[in-house]
Amino acid sequence: MPARDIIVIGASAGGFEALPALMANLPAELPAAVFVTMHVSERSQGILPQLLSRAGPLLAAHAVDGEPIRAGRIYIAPPDYHLVLEPGRILLSHGPKENLQRPCINVMFRSAAASYGERVAGVLLTGMLDDGVAGLWEVQQHHGTTIVQDPEEATYRAMPENAVRGLNVQYIARLDEIPALLTQLSVSDQTLSVPGEPVWPIVENTNQACPECGGAMTSVRMGRIREYRCHVGHRVGLQTMIVEKSRTIERLIEVALSQSEELLSLLHIAQNELGPDSSELEMEIAKRTSQREVLRRLSGNDKQ
Structure with a gap:
C-alpha cells in the first residue's frame, strides 16, 4: 500500500489545545501535506494558523482557493468555508452546512478519500457530537488509515467516542502518540493495521x-x-439531529410560555374592562392558566 502522504485532521471543542500539542511533535521534514478543519464561528478572527505555526516546525496558513498541495505544509480551513481536496489542489467551498457547521470535518474527510484513496490518513480529535464520523467512514471505505484520539484523554470525548462506536477504527491513540504514528505512516509503504471490508450505504x-x-x-x-x-x-x-431537535423543542416551549403569559395579561385586561359578568372570559382565563402551568413545568420554570 502507498505511504499516507495526505493527512486530514478534524477537531472541535478542545481543539485549540489538542492541535498545537500534535503539531509540536511533527518533524520538519514530514513528507506529507497536513489539512486541518476545526469548528469555528464564521466571524472568527482565524488565529489557528498562527498558533500552529508557533507550535511546531511546519508552516501553517489558511488554505487559498485553487492553491497547489505541497508536502511539509499545514493547510487550515478558513472560517465559513469548507476545505475540499481535489487531485493536486485545494478548493474552498461556501456550500451547504453539514452537521450545522461550515467548515465541516466530514466535507474535508470525504473529499480527501474520494481524491486520494489509500494515500489518506484521517485523524479525529476532541469535540462534541458526531462531525467527522461519517467522513472517517469514507476514508476507511477508500482504504485510507483511520486514527482517533483516545476518548479517555480527549477534553471532549463525544466525537472520538462516536467514531470508535460507529466504525472499525484502526488506531485509537493518545495525543502524544499520534505524531510518531503519522510520521511512520507517511514514509511506509505498508499500513500497520488492515481496514475493515467495504460496506455499502x-x-x-x-x-x-x-x-x-x-x-x-x-x-x-x-x-x-x-x-x-x-x-x-x-x-x-x-x-x-437529536441535539438540534431537542433545542428546537426547548425554544418552542419558551416561545409558547412567553405567548401564554402575554395572552393571560390581555385576558385579564379584557376582564377588568368588561366586568365580572363574562363567564366565557372566566372559562378562557382558567383554560389558559392551566396551559401556562403545563408550559412552566415543561420549561422548568415551575422550580424557580
Missing part, C-alpha cells in the same frame, strides 16, 4: 425535516453510522 425515507432548511430528509446507514441528508445538500449526523 443503505438509503431510507424518513419523516424528518432538515434543521437547516426544513426540507425532507433521507436517512443513510453506513454500517453502524446514520446520517440524514436533504435535497439542498445539508447532512446531519444522528447525534447532531
Whole structure:
C-alpha cells in the first residue's frame, strides 16, 4: 500500500489545545501535506494558523482557493468555508452546512478519500457530537488509515467516542502518540493495521425535516453510522439531529410560555374592562392558566 502522504485532521471543542500539542511533535521534514478543519464561528478572527505555526516546525496558513498541495505544509480551513481536496489542489467551498457547521470535518474527510484513496490518513480529535464520523467512514471505505484520539484523554470525548462506536477504527491513540504514528505512516509503504471490508450505504425515507432548511430528509446507514441528508445538500449526523431537535423543542416551549403569559395579561385586561359578568372570559382565563402551568413545568420554570 502507498505511504499516507495526505493527512486530514478534524477537531472541535478542545481543539485549540489538542492541535498545537500534535503539531509540536511533527518533524520538519514530514513528507506529507497536513489539512486541518476545526469548528469555528464564521466571524472568527482565524488565529489557528498562527498558533500552529508557533507550535511546531511546519508552516501553517489558511488554505487559498485553487492553491497547489505541497508536502511539509499545514493547510487550515478558513472560517465559513469548507476545505475540499481535489487531485493536486485545494478548493474552498461556501456550500451547504453539514452537521450545522461550515467548515465541516466530514466535507474535508470525504473529499480527501474520494481524491486520494489509500494515500489518506484521517485523524479525529476532541469535540462534541458526531462531525467527522461519517467522513472517517469514507476514508476507511477508500482504504485510507483511520486514527482517533483516545476518548479517555480527549477534553471532549463525544466525537472520538462516536467514531470508535460507529466504525472499525484502526488506531485509537493518545495525543502524544499520534505524531510518531503519522510520521511512520507517511514514509511506509505498508499500513500497520488492515481496514475493515467495504460496506455499502443503505438509503431510507424518513419523516424528518432538515434543521437547516426544513426540507425532507433521507436517512443513510453506513454500517453502524446514520446520517440524514436533504435535497439542498445539508447532512446531519444522528447525534447532531437529536441535539438540534431537542433545542428546537426547548425554544418552542419558551416561545409558547412567553405567548401564554402575554395572552393571560390581555385576558385579564379584557376582564377588568368588561366586568365580572363574562363567564366565557372566566372559562378562557382558567383554560389558559392551566396551559401556562403545563408550559412552566415543561420549561422548568415551575422550580424557580
